[in-house]
Amino acid sequence: MVRVRLIYSHEVVDKPILASIILRTGVPVNILEAKVNAQKGELIVSISAAGDKLREILDLFREEGVQVQEIAETLRIDWDRCVACGACVSPCPTGALKFGEDWTLEYDESKCIVCKICVTACPLRAISVPGTGEI
Amino acid sequence: MRDEGERLRAIDEINEKIKRGDAVVLTAEEMIKLVESSGLEVAAKEVDVVTTGTFGAMCSSGVFLNLGHSNPPIKMVRCWLNDVPVYKGLAAVDGYLGATAMSETRGFEYGGGHVIEDLVSGKEVILRAESYGTDCYPRKYIETAITLEDINQAVLVNPRNCYQRYDAATNSSDRVLYTYMGTLLPNYGNITFSGAGQLNPLCKDPNYETIGLGTRIFLGGGIGYIIGEGTQHSPGAGYGTLMVKGDLKKMNSRYLRGASFHKYGTTLYVGIGVPIPIVNIRVARTAALRDDEIFVNIRDYAIPSRPDLRPIVKRVSYAELRSGKVYLGDKGIQSSSLSSYKVAREIAEVLKKWILEGIFFLTEPIETLPREGELKPLKVKGRELTVGDIMRRNVITAKPDEDIRDVAIKLVEKGIDHLPVVDDEGKLIGIVTSWDLAKAIARGKRRVEEIMTRKVITAFENESIDVVARRMAQYNISGVPVVNRMNHVIGIITTNDISGKVIGGKVYGEGKTDLFS
Numbered sequence: 001m002v003r004v005r006l007i008y009s010h011e012v013v014d015k016p017i018l019a020s021i022i023l024r025t026g027v028p029v030n031i032l033e034a035k036v037n038a039q040k041g042e043l044i045v046s047i048s049a050a051g052d053k054l055r056e057i058l059d060l061f062r063e064e065g066v067q068v069q070e071i072a073e074t075l076r077i078d079w080d081r082c083v084a085c086g087a088c089v090s091p092c093p094t095g096a097l098k099f100g101e102d103w104t105l106e107y108d109e110s111k112c113i114v115c116k117i118c119v120t121a122c123p124l125r126a127i128s129v130p131g132t133g134e135i
Numbered sequence: 136m137r138d139e140g141e142r143l144r145a146i147d148e149i150n151e152k153i154k155r156g157d158a159v160v161l162t163a164e165e166m167i168k169l170v171e172s173s174g175l176e177v178a179a180k181e182v183d184v185v186t187t188g189t190f191g192a193m194c195s196s197g198v199f200l201n202l203g204h205s206n207p208p209i210k211m212v213r214c215w216l217n218d219v220p221v222y223k224g225l226a227a228v229d230g231y232l233g234a235t236a237m238s239e240t241r242g243f244e245y246g247g248g249h250v251i252e253d254l255v256s257g258k259e260v261i262l263r264a265e266s267y268g269t270d271c272y273p274r275k276y277i278e279t280a281i282t283l284e285d286i287n288q289a290v291l292v293n294p295r296n297c298y299q300r301y302d303a304a305t306n307s308s309d310r311v312l313y314t315y316m317g318t319l320l321p322n323y324g325n326i327t328f329s330g331a332g333q334l335n336p337l338c339k340d341p342n343y344e345t346i347g348l349g350t351r352i353f354l355g356g357g358i359g360y361i362i363g364e365g366t367q368h369s370p371g372a373g374y375g376t377l378m379v380k381g382d383l384k385k386m387n388s389r390y391l392r393g394a395s396f397h398k399y400g401t402t403l404y405v406g407i408g409v410p411i412p413i414v415n416i417r418v419a420r421t422a423a424l425r426d427d428e429i430f431v432n433i434r435d436y437a438i439p440s441r442p443d444l445r446p447i448v449k450r451v452s453y454a455e456l457r458s459g460k461v462y463l464g465d466k467g468i469q470s471s472s473l474s475s476y477k478v479a480r481e482i483a484e485v486l487k488k489w490i491l492e493g494i495f496f497l498t499e500p501i502e503t504l505p506r507e508g509e510l511k512p513l514k515v516k517g518r519e520l521t522v523g524d525i526m527r528r529n530v531i532t533a534k535p536d537e538d539i540r541d542v543a544i545k546l547v548e549k550g551i552d553h554l555p556v557v558d559d560e561g562k563l564i565g566i567v568t569s570w571d572l573a574k575a576i577a578r579g580k581r582r583v584e585e586i587m588t589r590k591v592i593t594a595f596e597n598e599s600i601d602v603v604a605r606r607m608a609q610y611n612i613s614g615v616p617v618v619n620r621m622n623h624v625i626g627i628i629t630t631n632d633i634s635g636k637v638i639g640g641k642v643y644g645e646g647k648t649d650l651f652s
Binding site for chain 1: 244394395474478
């Protein structure tokens with residue numbers, strides 16, 4: 001699974017590109033975040049594919065005029081700031097943030113869907129999402 | 136049977152042993168294990184001191200400052216540190232900086248708690264002060280940068296810290312709540328709680344036999360003292376609190392952290408550890424209380440009433456809360472703490488080390504904490520306005536099968552914007568606004584039921600105006616039907632009614648720097 005940012009220019013923002021690519025390839029694409037208006041659109045999606053299949057899908061987006069950026073990082077946690085209070089643990093919908101054996105906070109990036117509920121839930125402001133301009 | 140209160144050792148004897156380096160000191164977790172493996176009597180005989188710890192958000196915290204005199208001097212009438220207002224109802228250069236005071240430029244993101252943390256970590260802080268000028272203090276304005284080292288005194292004095300235990304929180308409503316108990320997801324989406332349970336200082340001596348005025352403690356990484364019961368001390372129900380003080384200059388920012396609760400405000404995470412001398416078997420027994428023997432209520436924060444009136448959803452132990460899952464009926468709900476068990480444990484360890492190294496001695500309290508007393512609510516004099524006082528009772532309603540053109544005429548003739556839709560029995564089943572009608576006509580719809588909103592936000596006649604005004608702001612709507620318990624429409628209230636009739640009534644905005652506009 002990989003997360004990418006899809007940037008739609010005003011020329012293509014009104015086209016059902018994502019839906020047609022899902023139909024053509026049969027690969028599920030999960031929309032994590034969407035900002036769309038008449039001028040442009042920006043989607044953050046996770047694609048359940050790898051290797052050649054993934055490359056094929058990304059090329060299809062590019063052919064349609066959509067800019068594709070891979071998102072390597074999900075959450076950035078400032079471990080010096082984190083006090084392992086747990087305020088982010090119960091709001092986390094996927095269990096990506098949880099306590100370890102010694103009550104230290106643990107982060108499992110593969111489970112994170114970047115819903116960002118933890119960003120505001122953290123009283124120490126130790127969690128941010130790079131590139132989204134969030135706190 | 137042996138008398139549980141029979142004296143096993145005096146504080147002086149313990150201090151002698153600390154001096155000799157042979158005091159037996161365990162953390163509360165270690166004490167629990169010892170009692171489980173060797174029994175209470177053996178543990179009570181062997182152990183001199185049990186150390187405790189907690190590290191959580193404690194809003195009633197702050198620091199008394201003496202900033203020193205400039206030349207020419209100023210009688211600081213208003214004063215800010217990093218734009219956070221300092222209480223100045225004291226002498227010329229004395230002030231009190233509270234943890235929840237918020238920055239006038241950064242709002243929810245930076246407050247008194249953060250300034251305290253910055254000072255303790257040695258950072259420079261901008262001091263700004265204003266005055267009217269007097270014969271003895273001619274200066275009217277000052278702006279300078281200070282560090283903790285520069286100022287004469289900085290004494291942490293916290294009116295209420297270290298709750299014995301604290302009720303947990305959940306949310307039955309259909310939207311996310313941002314509270315001082317953290318982020319509460321809709322439909323009982325999660326449960327948050329606070330306090331270290333089996334490590335919590337006051338839980339380990341709930342009869343307050345060894346804790347009181349003059350007890351020396353670990354406070355914010357330095358030495359502090361208990362100076363009495365805290366505000367809202369409510370021992371009858373098991374919710375005791377402490378008032379504490381200590382020299383901020385000797386503290387450590389690892390155990391004093393500024394924090395922000397989203398859309399609530401700023402606070403200070405404070406680390407406290409209290410040594411419990413095992414003076415008798417009763418204290419040994421309570422010092423070994425486990426998470427599964429300490430209970431709190433889970434309360435529903437969706438009900439915007441007084442904390443003690445919020446409905447109790449369930450009574451649970453700290454063990455259940457800490458397990459990460461609490462069952463409400465057959466539904467498992469994720470639970471997590473807001474206070475750090477990891478740091479609480481670390482504090483109990485540090486305090487144990489200090490005692491073992493002979494650098495921390497115990498004190499006999501001059502007066503133990505009060506064992507009786509309950510919490511009083513604030514009485515509101517006079518009668519406050521309720522929805523029933525200002526709602527309009529002659530409500531114009533519509534039926535689901537009415538033609539929207541007729542409905543449009545009704546709205547125009549009566550000069551109204553909201554039209555509740557009722558069934559034949561007068562029960563509310565939807566609402567139509569003038570905006571809905573405009574859209575419907577544009578899209579060629581015909582009947583009311585095709586366009587009405589079915590999930591209607593409502594109010595009750597006896598609800599407070601503040602509560603209903605906040606509800607309208609949250610859902611971004613300008614009017615709500617008032618219904619009785621049978622869901623019959625008995626009135627309607629709009630934002631216009633409120634602003635027109637409630638003079639001086641304030642509706643608090645969300646997420647703005649100007650919090651009260």
